[in-house]
Amino acid sequence: MGNWWGADSITIGIPALVLLGLIMACWTAAAVWTLMAARHRQGSSRRDRMQMLRMGRMMEEAPALPLVVRADGKLEAGARLAGWFGLEEIPRTLDGLAREGARGICPTELEKLKENVQRTMSSASPFKMMLHPIGEGHALSVSGHLADPQVARGGAVVLWVIDASDSAAEITRLTDASEKAMADFSALVGLIEAAPIPMWFRGADARLRLVNSAYVSAVGGESAEDVVGNNVELVEPVEGLSASEVAIQARESGRAIQRNVMVTIEGERRAYKVSDLPVGSEGIAGYAIDVEDLEQLNREYRAFRAAQRALLDQMSSGVAQFDSSRNLIFVNLPMQRTFRLPATIGQEATPLNEVFEIMRDGGRLPEVRDFPAWRKEKEAWFLASEVKDEEWVLPDGTHLRIVAQPMPDGGLMMIVEDRTEQLQLASARDTLLRVRTATQDSLFEGLVVLAPDGRLQLWNRRFAAEWGLSEEFLGTHPHIDALLEALKPQLATEGDARRIGMVIEAATLRREQSGGRVSLADGRTLALMGVPLPDGNGMLTSLDITDSQKAEAALMERNQALVEADAVKTRFLANMSYEFRTPLTSITGFAEMLRDGVAGELSETGAEYVAAIIDSTARLSDQIESVLDLTQSEAGLLPLTREVVELMPLVTRLVHDRAALIEGAGITLNLRGDRSSGTVHGDARRLARAIGNVLDNAIASSGRGGRVNVDLKRRRDGAQVIIHHVPCEEGPEAEMARQNAGLGLPLARELIEAHDGTLEFVQHARSGVTATIRLP
Known part of the structure; x- marks a missing residue:
């Protein structure tokens, strides 16, 4: 039985049956001997007859009865033995012991009995077996051996039949009990072993x-x-x-x-x-x-409980836990702060009544008329079958939400939420909503807000008035389809309803801002604008622009007239510039011929007059060219030649050309830069004209003894020409500088911008004016 050690085997034998068989055999042998002796002396005397009667009676009373099976198969036995077999009389042969119905012995046992009898007749070997008559409840022990010739001749077999019913039942009971005990013991041993x-x-x-x-x-x-x-x-x-x-x-x-x-x-x-x-x-x-797993679970439970309580301390809501005896066993920090509980509370079990007394003394309970009844009512929380939810208003105006959660172990979990700020925010929100409604109703634009599902959420009175919609209809929060159907009668063309739907779809679904205009049947024009809102909704505004549209049309007509007048002016100036240049060229040519003595020698005074004529015609020619370039530039007709222009030589030449003017004005000019300034692509003559005009303005604006700084720099986005000077603030020089500026600076700006550059002027409080020319 595996490794289970020390169990002695138990063997149940049947010695009682053997002993009983021996006793019955001796008793039967004595009876047979007595019977044979009585027969031998049968005729001797009456006494012998009486003895035979007694012996016969003893045989009838004997527990073992003989059954003789002769060699020819005939049976000899007393009537008593027939009762043991459940028969009325002994049959003639062994086959008669098995009868149809509930009599005799079963065929299987009969066949075995016949085999044993046959074997004893042939080999003289004794045998023993048990027979069980059908329906009698008997157990018959049969012992067979070859009969003595004096008893029966010819190889007969004597069968001694013993009624062993009582002994067999006891043996069976003891055997069953022993087997059951052995089975139980084996099962117990197997259970322990397994x-x-x-x-x-x-x-x-x-x-x-x-x-x-x-x-x-x-x-x-x-x-x-x-x-x-x-x-x-x-x-x-x-x-x-x-x-x-x-x-x-x-x-x-x-x-x-x-x-x-x-x-x-x-x-x-x-x-x-x-x-x-x-x-x-x-x-x-x-x-x-x-129990390692159980101990591990206990350790994990204790760790979880500690972590849970640490987490509860970090919560904004107060939490208190009571056991089944209604004692406070845990309270987190927010609970202590809310009810002003001592820091040591919860370290030892504190009854609920005592906790309420501490809260009441600190003024952290609602003011009630009957405090004992109120406290008793709260004690009923422990017996409740569902969660209790209450609102407490403390004397200082604090508004608390109390949730009492009964626990399965009979305890209670109390959760406290401070809703004071929440209620204040709700009140502020209601105020903001009212302000928003009032603000929306005061707008000039009609306004509606639609949810992504197409339902109308908000609107103002202006929208209802512009579209002729009733408050009852808008109060049903109609879907966009129903809203568009209600707008169709107000539109000049029904196709505009689809345009309004597309504006709303862009704002709510595609989250894009879009707009448009629609015309109403009464002649008004509304400007529409769809704007996506941060909360996922979309807003549609409508503004009556009928009057502004009329004003816009008038302004457009006037602007068109001004544009045409400006074009006429530009063409006139261009034509006049060309017309002026022809006689001016003739005047300049005749004056130069007079200066060169073609018409004879001039007097000193005449030479001065001719020099003045040549100088005036040169300035006039320059002004005419400036006017021509300016008008062509404004008209977008200025012709430019594209070539590579080095800035440093160009600016150096411009400074040298103005050397006499600079010396005459008593001005110091500093030019800083080198060939690292690089090159630009443009018209060299017009670039020189633009930079020269800015330089002339700086020289003319600077007072006597002033300083002009010219810096050439190269940047990643192109070249820069920086001209800095300190202008005169007062006096005739400043007035002359303003008069001499003329068309120079506007022309310079037009020429620079024609080269995709910029010209910027920065006025410094004390350090003068800086002009920055940027060229790509």
């Missing part, structure tokens, strides 16, 4: 006598016999007490001893619950249950 936990039994001396396989595996033994023989203990000594000493204590006290100890199994320390149970005076039984 148990996954170590189990053992100690004798009265506390030494191991029995161990199961789990015990052997736990201590690393080779077999149960080895473990028991070496008395290998599973549990190490704890606090100076060995496992056997603890077992002796359990036996002496007559009570089981349970303890949790650490056991090393397969190199791993695990927690086990060890029990020692006294078993009468026989010894002490024991078993060990692995």
